[in-house]
Each structure stands twice: as C-alpha cells, then as structure tokens.
Amino acid sequence: MPVYRPDEILILSDMDGTLIHAPHPVPEGSCEGIRRFTSLGGNFAVATGRAVDSVRFYTKHVPFTAPSITFNGAVLYDYQKGQVLWCSPLPKSVGAILLAVRERFPMVGIELHLAEKLYSFRFNSYLQARQDLEGMRYIHETDPSRVEGEWCKLLFATGPELQPEVLKYIGQIAGNDVYFVPTNDCFIEVIAAGVNKGAALEKLRGMLGDRAKLVVAAGDYYNDIELFQHADFRAVPVNAPEDVRALADLLIPPPEECGIATLIKHVLHTFCN
Numbered sequence: 001m002p003v004y005r006p007d008e009i010l011i012l013s014d015m016d017g018t019l020i021h022a023p024h025p026v027p028e029g030s031c032e033g034i035r036r037f038t039s040l041g042g043n044f045a046v047a048t049g050r051a052v053d054s055v056r057f058y059t060k061h062v063p064f065t066a067p068s069i070t071f072n073g074a075v076l077y078d079y080q081k082g083q084v085l086w087c088s089p090l091p092k093s094v095g096a097i098l099l100a101v102r103e104r105f106p107m108v109g110i111e112l113h114l115a116e117k118l119y120s121f122r123f124n125s126y127l128q129a130r131q132d133l134e135g136m137r138y139i140h141e142t143d144p145s146r147v148e149g150e151w152c153k154l155l156f157a158t159g160p161e162l163q164p165e166v167l168k169y170i171g172q173i174a175g176n177d178v179y180f181v182p183t184n185d186c187f188i189e190v191i192a193a194g195v196n197k198g199a200a201l202e203k204l205r206g207m208l209g210d211r212a213k214l215v216v217a218a219g220d221y222y223n224d225i226e227l228f229q230h231a232d233f234r235a236v237p238v239n240a241p242e243d244v245r246a247l248a249d250l251l252i253p254p255p256e257e258c259g260i261a262t263l264i265k266h267v268l269h270t271f272c273n
Contacts, residue, residue, distance in 0.1 A: 002214075004271050007041030010066055010212040011267065012201065012227065013260055014219035015048040015055070016184075018237060021255045023133050026062050033261030037268070038063045043211050045069070045204075047197045047219070047227055049183045051113050051153075052077050052084075054134040066208060072183070072223055073200035074152040074191050075115050076207075084115050086203055088195045089150035091177040097190065098144055100173055101156055105166055109157035111138070114149045126157035126186050153191050160185040183223050198226030205230075216267055218252065218260060220244065233271075235263045 013019045020026055026034075034044050044062070046055060047069035055070060059079045067078040067085055076086040102110055102122060109124035120127060120138040130136055141147060158166055167188060170180050180190045197219075205212045217224070217231035220240040228234045228247050236248035237259050245251060250266055252259035 001270070003273070004214045005041065006037065006268070006272060007043070008210060008213040009216065009267065009271065010043040010045070010205075010208060010214070011037065011216045011264065012045055012047040012069065012218070012231070013263075014221070014224055014227075015046050015050055015058075017220040017240070017255065018218050019046065019255055019260055020058070024256065026058060027256060027258045027261075029258030030255070030260040031062055033258070033264040034062050037264045038065045040268075043208065047201065047217065047224075048072075049153075049187075049189060049223060050134065051118060051136070052116055053118070054136060055079070057135065066211065067204060069197050069200040069204065069227075071113060071153045072181070072189055072191055073196045073198070073226075076200060076204055077115075085207065086200075087115055087150060087152060088192050089152060090154065090190070090192050091175075093175055093177055094151060094154055094190060095144045097170065097174055097178070098154060101166065101170065104169060105156075105158070105162070107158065107162070108166060111155045111157070112141075112144070112147065112151060113153040113155070114147070115152055117149070119147055124157060126159070130157065153189055155190070156188040157186055158188070163188065181223050183221065189223075196226040197224060198228075198230040201227055201230045214271060216263070218263055233267070235259075235266075 043066040045066040045068040049072040064079045109127040110121040112119040119141045215231045216233045218235040220237045235250045237254045252262045
C-alpha cells in the first residue's frame with residue numbers, strides 16, 4: 001500500500017449525519033482529531049449541501065485548511081480567504097420549475113441560493129426549523145425575476161409523505177439541464193446538470209495538486225455517492241442507509257460518537273506509517 005505524507009492527503013467530510021448531528025456542534029473528540037491531522041499538515045474540508053453561510057459558524061471550531069464543496073457541488077468556497085473559487089450556476093429554465101411547484105404544491109417551502117445570499121419564496125415550518133437549526137438568514141421575495149445574480153441551488157421543503165409526489169412532478173417538468181436529488185426525507189435540491197459533489201471534487205483536486213494525492217471522503221446519504229466515486233477511500237457512518245454503507249471502505253461511528261476522529265486515526269495509521 002502506498003505511503004503518503006499528511007500534507008498529501010485531503011479529507012472531505014459531509015456535515016449533517018457525518019461530521020455533526022445537528023443542532024449539536026462538532027463533537028470535541030472530532031475537533032481534536034481534525035486539529036491533530038491539520039497540525040501535521042493534513043488538508044481538511046467539508047463537502048456538503050449546506051450554503052456557504054451555514055457552514056461558516058463551524059470554521060470557528062474546526063480548522064478548514066482546504067477549500068470546501070458547498071451547495072452539493074455548485075460552489076467551491078475557501079473559508080480561509082473568504083471567497084468563492086468556482087461556481088456552476090443554475091440554468092434560467094429553473095425559474096419555471098420554481099413557479100410550477102409553487103402553484104401545484106401550496107404547502108411546499110421554497111428557497112433559492114446565490115453563492116452568498118439566500119431567498120425564500122414560500123416560508124413553511126420546515127424552513128423555519130432549518131432557520132432555527134442552521135441560523136439561515138433569508139431575504140423574503142415573491143418574484144424570481146427580481147433576484148439578480150447567478151442562482152446556485154433551488155430547494156423545496158416538504159414532509160416525507162409529500163416528497164415522492166413532488167419528486168415525480170419535478171421529473172415530469174424538468175429538462176436535462178438540471179439535476180434534482182432528495183438530501184433527506186424533507187428536502188429536494190435542484191442544481192445544474194452535471195453538478196454534484198464528485199464533479200466538484202475533481203475541480204478541487206485540480207486546484208490542490210499534490211495536496212490531494214490521496215482523497216478520503218466521508219458521507220452518509222445518497223448525495224454523497226458521486227463524491228465516493230471520485231475519492232480514493234470512503235468512510236460511511238454505521239447508521240447510514242444500507243445501500244450507502246455498501247460503498248464504504250470503512251464503517252465509522254455516527255457523528256455524536258466522533259466518527260470523523262475514528263476515520264482520522266485510521267487514515268494516519270494506514271496511509272502514513
């Protein structure tokens with residue numbers, strides 16, 4: 001097995017369900033593991049569906065030493081420099097999807113993300129819970145045509161009972177220029193076709209060069225599958241869905257039991273000795 005220096009390794013962790021169990025912070029054991037890894041020169045970042053601002057709070061407690069994948073792959077953001085490195089915007093056709101879903105499903109919450117702004121087109125209890133959990137700061141709007149700038153991600157918030165129907169409807173009206181995926185049993189995210197965590201990882205790997213000779217990815221849900229396909233080593237929490245667990249090279253404890261710390265110990269022992 002090849003041996004790597006820590007500064008040649010990139011560890012990318014999903015957030016919710018992998019690094020953290022919201023609304024709780026990153027467990028101290030995982031923080032300590034990440035600090036140890038980065039103090040050795042290792043590169044750590046997250047690969048998440050969360051917005052740029054939703055992640056920022058966690059950078060106060062965890063050293064993000066490499067750019068992160070946000071918006072499920074639509075934006076690469078460098079928290080050390082405070083800047084967007086790359087963005088893949090939604091096509092203009094997504095405006096019609098927003099309006100159609102809003103008319104067809106009056107109970108569905110709708111939010112629209114720009115790289116560093118967040119709009120709400122219909123607020124519901126799921127978005128309220130999201131705001132309380134993640135500290136989201138919404139700009140409330142009714143007319144999508146008034147939103148200036150590149151759209152990064154569209155999100156529909158509904159309960160698990162209605163989600164399959166909403167997904168089916170989006171599939172009927174969406175073109176080949178968008179990609180939509182459930183990120184849990186309440187949220188459906190719409191991003192540009194070809195955008196996912198895996199494609200963003202390839203962009204990031206090109207930027208980092210020798211700092212990403214070995215890419216280790218950790219995730220727990222279906223939107224992590226493409227990330228796993230482009231990583232060299234994959235870790236999955238033991239409580240993830242069975243078909244996601246099947247992709248793992250290593251099963252780790254859930255976030256509240258410091259699974260990322262377990263992963264870091266394994267990486268340093270297996271790849272650096």
